[in-house]
Amino acid sequence: MIVGAGQAGFQTAIALRGGGYQLPITLVGDEPHLPYQRPPLSKEFLLGKHTIEKSELRPLAFFETHNIALRIGERAIGIDRDTQTIHIESRPSIPYDKLVLATGSRVRKLPIEGALYLRTRDDAIAIKQRLDSAQSIAIIGGGFIGLEIAAAATTLGKRRHRDRSAAETDGSRGRARDLGFLSRLARLARRRPSLRSAACTRRGSHHRRHRRRAQ
Numbered sequence: 001m002i003v004g005a006g007q008a009g010f011q012t013a014i015a016l017r018g019g020g021y022q023l024p025i026t027l028v029g030d031e032p033h034l035p036y037q038r039p040p041l042s043k044e045f046l047l048g049k050h051t052i053e054k055s056e057l058r059p060l061a062f063f064e065t066h067n068i069a070l071r072i073g074e075r076a077i078g079i080d081r082d083t084q085t086i087h088i089e090s091r092p093s094i095p096y097d098k099l100v101l102a103t104g105s106r107v108r109k110l111p112i113e114g115a116l117y118l119r120t121r122d123d124a125i126a127i128k129q130r131l132d133s134a135q136s137i138a139i140i141g142g143g144f145i146g147l148e149i150a151a152a153a154t155t156l157g158k159r160r161h162r163d164r165s166a167a168e169t170d171g172s173r174g175r176a177r178d179l180g181f182l183s184r185l186a187r188l189a190r191r192r193p194s195l196r197s198a199a200c201t202r203r204g205s206h207h208r209r210h211r212r213r214a215q
């Protein structure tokens with residue numbers, strides 16, 4: 001029994017089959033889709049080079065031929081280790097012999113009304129729809145995924161917008177200029193302490209150092 005039908009859960013199932021494991025395998029995932037990979041969501045899919053289906057790791061037939069029971073759209077809500085059972089929301093419980101937890105991670109939500117997040121396939125579809133008609137976008141989170149969205153947006157011809165005050169405050173002047181995306185993070189963080197602690201933890205020390213120098 002594998003809980004979590006993301007890359008890790010999927011890979012575990014096929015590695016077990018590849019290694020000769022012949023007993024039944026059940027893959028439980030709460031997203032209502034075939035297991036898919038996330039990397040194309042912030043790259044080829046946003047750029048319109050791939051359909052969303054292309055992110056699927058294997059077609060349904062693969063799971064059938066490899067005797068991997070797919071329980072997608074089902075959420076595990078509890079584990080009873082005494083009876084070796086997984087409790088599934090609104091469904092009968094499932095017994096297991098061995099259990100793998102591959103439940104991954106989730107986005108950190110911020111108190112910003114109307115913000116979109118990029119983690120799941122459905123998130124990517126929502127962002128792509130909005131991106132198509134957007135003139136400019138604000139991206140909070142300057143890690144790989146945020147930068148990839150920025151790169152996709154500029155490739156799609158979205159307006160370059162230099163936000164000098166924000167770039168200076170968060171210390172990423174060069175990066176903001178090079179990538180040409182609007183970073184409102186620092187300005188938002190100044191106004192919203194909750195945002196500062198939620199979104200700026202990685203940049204916080206640099207941010208404070210920079211402000212001290214500026215004073």
Ligand SMILES: Cc1cc2nc3c(=O)[nH]c(=O)nc-3n(C[C@H](O)[C@H](O)[C@H](O)COP(=O)(O)OP(=O)(O)OC[C@H]3O[C@@H](n4cnc5c(N)ncnc54)[C@H](O)[C@@H]3O)c2cc1C
Binds near residue numbers: 005006039074119
């Ligand atoms: C947009 C984007 C782009 C990325 N690009 C890259 C890249 O270029 N290179 C790279 O190396 N990495 C990239 N990553 C990171 C990579 O996708 C993750 O490291 C990878 O998805 C982790 O896989 P996982 O299976 O551990 O977790 P997840 O992908 O989080 O999968 C876990 C699954 O378990 C499900 N689940 C959770 N709880 C339950 C439950 N109780 N019951 C049932 N199901 C449950 C979740 O809904 C999810 O479907 C990217 C991530 C994103 C979001």
